[in-house]
Amino acid sequence: MIHSNKVLDAKGLACPMPIVKTKKAMNDLGAGQVIEVQATDKGSTADLKAWAIRMGHHYLGTVEEGEILRHYVRKSGGEEQKDKRHPHVVSNDELIKLMEEKKDMLVLDVRESAEYAFNHIPNAVSVPLGELEEQINELDKEAEVYVVCRTGNRSDLAAQKLFEAGFKKVTNVVPGMSEWNGETEKAVK
Amino acid sequence: MTVKPMTVKEVTKKVISKDQLFILDVRNHDAFGDWKIEGENFEYLNIPYFDLLDGVEDIVDKLPLNKQVLVVCAKEGSSVMVAEMLSETGLSVHYLKGGMKAWSEYLEPVKIGDLKGGGSLYQFVRIGKGCLSYMIESQGEAIIVDAARMTEHYETFANENNILIKHVADTHLHADHISGGRKLAEKVGGTYYIPPKDAEEVVFDFAELQEGKEILVGGTKVIVQPLYTPGHTIGSTSLLIDDKYLLTGDILFVESIGRPDLAGKAEDWVADLRESLYDRYKKLDGGLMVLPAHFSKVSELGENGKVTASLKELYERNEGLNLESDKFRTLVTDNLPPQPNSYQEIRQTNMGKLKPDEEEQREMEIGPNRCAVHN
Numbered sequence: 001m002i003h004s005n006k007v008l009d010a011k012g013l014a015c016p017m018p019i020v021k022t023k024k025a026m027n028d029l030g031a032g033q034v035i036e037v038q039a040t041d042k043g044s045t046a047d048l049k050a051w052a053i054r055m056g057h058h059y060l061g062t063v064e065e066g067e068i069l070r071h072y073v074r075k076s077g078g079e080e081q082k083d084k085r086h087p088h089v090v091s092n093d094e095l096i097k098l099m100e101e102k103k104d105m106l107v108l109d110v111r112e113s114a115e116y117a118f119n120h121i122p123n124a125v126s127v128p129l130g131e132l133e134e135q136i137n138e139l140d141k142e143a144e145v146y147v148v149c150r151t152g153n154r155s156d157l158a159a160q161k162l163f164e165a166g167f168k169k170v171t172n173v174v175p176g177m178s179e180w181n182g183e184t185e186k187a188v189k
Numbered sequence: 190m191t192v193k194p195m196t197v198k199e200v201t202k203k204v205i206s207k208d209q210l211f212i213l214d215v216r217n218h219d220a221f222g223d224w225k226i227e228g229e230n231f232e233y234l235n236i237p238y239f240d241l242l243d244g245v246e247d248i249v250d251k252l253p254l255n256k257q258v259l260v261v262c263a264k265e266g267s268s269v270m271v272a273e274m275l276s277e278t279g280l281s282v283h284y285l286k287g288g289m290k291a292w293s294e295y296l297e298p299v300k301i302g303d304l305k306g307g308g309s310l311y312q313f314v315r316i317g318k319g320c321l322s323y324m325i326e327s328q329g330e331a332i333i334v335d336a337a338r339m340t341e342h343y344e345t346f347a348n349e350n351n352i353l354i355k356h357v358a359d360t361h362l363h364a365d366h367i368s369g370g371r372k373l374a375e376k377v378g379g380t381y382y383i384p385p386k387d388a389e390e391v392v393f394d395f396a397e398l399q400e401g402k403e404i405l406v407g408g409t410k411v412i413v414q415p416l417y418t419p420g421h422t423i424g425s426t427s428l429l430i431d432d433k434y435l436l437t438g439d440i441l442f443v444e445s446i447g448r449p450d451l452a453g454k455a456e457d458w459v460a461d462l463r464e465s466l467y468d469r470y471k472k473l474d475g476g477l478m479v480l481p482a483h484f485s486k487v488s489e490l491g492e493n494g495k496v497t498a499s500l501k502e503l504y505e506r507n508e509g510l511n512l513e514s515d516k517f518r519t520l521v522t523d524n525l526p527p528q529p530n531s532y533q534e535i536r537q538t539n540m541g542k543l544k545p546d547e548e549e550q551r552e553m554e555i556g557p558n559r560c561a562v563h564n
Contacts, residue, residue, distance in 0.1 A: 016267040019239045042552065043263050050217040051239040 003113045004036035011040045018044040020124050031077030034114045039069050048057040061118035063188050072114045086159035096182045104141045109160040118186040129154045141167050146175040192272045195283040197295040201316050203492040204228045211256045215271050224556045227487045238267035246276045264288040292317035296342040298495045304431050314494050327407025328469050332356035335482045336369040359535040360438030361425040362387035364451040367550050368539045387424030392541040397499030420462025421447035435477040442481040443489050443498050446509030455522045528557040
C-alpha cells in the first residue's frame with residue numbers, strides 16, 4: 001500500500017473524465033503532496049503522464065491490480081528555487097563512489113513514500129521529510145548520513161534538521177534522484 | 190454553433206475521393222505521432238484534450254473557417270468535449286463517432302470485378318489499419334480470405350446479398366492483426382484453411398491450404414488455386430482465381446514488398462522471398478490483377494478505394510521487384526521499419542495459444558501497419 005494524501009476514484013470513467021477529475025482534485029492538494037488516481041480506462045496511463053509533465057507535476061508511476069490502475073502524481077511545489085544552506089554537500093557521482101568504498105553509511109531518502117516506492121537507491125531508508133521529526137530518535141546520531149531527495153532541496157532541509165538534532169556527520173546529496181544514474185530499486189511491481 | 194457526429198464511413202468516403210478535411214486530433218502527442226487518419230488532402234492539428242481543459246480560445250484562430258473540422262480522439266469522449274467547447278465559441282464542428290477505435294475497425298467493401306461464370310470479387314478495405322481482405326462469391330457461395338477480427342462485417346455483407354460463406358482462408362499466419370478466419374469459419378460452419386507450414390504450432394483443427402489443391406466456390410465455376418510463395422512467412426501462399434486475380438497475401442504489395450523478419454527469420458527467408466517474387470510470380474501471366482493483403486499509403490487507393498494493379502505493371506514500377514540480388518538482401522534485412530505493435534502476441538493469438546478478450550485484442554492491434562518494406 002503506497003501512502004498518498006488524497007485518493008481519487010475515477011474507476012469506470014472513460015476519457016476525458018479521469019484527467020478532468022484529477023485536474024480538479026489537484027486544486028485541493030498542497031505543493032509536494034501526492035494523489036492516487038484509481039482508474040479503469042487503459043488510456044489513462046499515457047494521458048495522465050503526458051498531462052502531468054505538461055503541468056509540471058511529477059508523475060511517479062502506476063500500479064496495476066487486475067482491472068484497476070492506481071496512478072500516483074505529486075503536485076509541483078516551489079521547492080526548486082531555494083538556496084541550499086547545509087554546508088556539507090556531495091554530488092550524485094560522489095555518492096556512488098562513496099557507496100562502493102564505505103560500508104557503514106546511511107542513505108536517507110526524505111521524499112514522499114510514493115516517490116520512494118517507484119524508484120530508490122538500493123538500501124536507502126525512507127523517512128519522508130514531513131515525518132522526520134517524529135522518527136528522528138529511531139536514527140543513529142553517530143551514523144554517517146547522506147540525505148537524498150529529488151532535487152536536493154527537501155534533503156537540504158532534512159540535513160539542517162538532523163544537524164540541529166545533534167547528528168554529527170550529515171551530508172546533502174545534490175541534485176539527487178531527478179538525475180540519478182546509479183542503480184535503483186522499486187518497492188512495487 | 191453545432192456539433193455533429195461524422196461516421197467512419199463518411200470519413201472513408203472523403204479519403205477515397207480525396208476531399209479536404211481539417212482534423213483536430215486531441216489524443217496525446219505520442220499516440221498521434223504513432224498513428225493518425227491519413228488523407229491526401231487532410232490537414233492536421235494535434236493538441237491533447239488535457240491542454241484544452243481550461244478553454245479552447247487559444248486554438249480557435251488555428252482552425253480554418255472554409256473547411257470542415259473534425260475533432261478526433263481515441264474513443265470519442267474527449268472529442269465530444271472539445272467539439273462542444275468549440276461550438277460554444279461559435280464554430281460548427283464534427284467529432285469522429287467511435288473515435289480511432291472505430292476507425293481501426295471499419296471495413297469498406299469495394300467491388301473489384303465480376304467472375305467469368307457469374308459472381309463477384311470484393312475487396313474489404315480496412316482503411317485505418319491498411320489491411321485488405323477478400324470475398325469471392327459465386328452462385329450464392331463465398332470464400333473469405335485474410336479475414337479481419339471484426340467478422341460481423343463479412344456476415345452482414347453476406348446476409349444482405351444472400352451469400353453463404355462456405356470457406357475461410359488465411360494466406361499465412363498473420364503478425365500484424367488478429368485473424369478472424371477461424372472465428373468466422375466456426376460461426377458460419379465453414380472450413381478454415383491455413384498453409385500447413387505456418388500452422389505447425391497452431392492448437393486447433395484446420396484444413397490445409399496447399400499448392401495443387403483447389404477449393405471450389407459455387408459449384409465448379411470458381412476455382413481457387415493456392416500457389417506456394419514462401420518469404421514473408423515460411424508457409425505464405427498465394428491464391429489464383431479465375432485466371433484473372435492473384436491474391437498475394439503479404440508477399441507482394443502494390444508499392445512495396447513483404448518483410449521476411451516477423452517470425453524472427455529474416456536471413457533464412459530472404460532467398461525464399463526472392464524466389465517467390467523474382468521467379469514464381471514472374472512465370473505467371475502478366476495480366477493477372479494483383480490483390481495484396483495490405484496497402485501502406487492512402488495514395489495506393491484507386492477508384493472507389495480499390496487497391497490493385499496488374500502483375501506486369503508491378504514488374505515495371507515496383508522497386509522491390511527490380512533490385513539486384515545484394516540490394517534486395519539489404520532492403521529486406523537492414524533498416525527494416527519498426528515491427529508491428531505486439532506482433533509476437535498477435536502471432537500467438539492467431540495460433541490459438543493466447544486467448545485475449547476483445548478489449549485486449551483491440552489494444553494489441555492499435556497502431557499503424559508495418560508489414561511492408563520500403564525504399
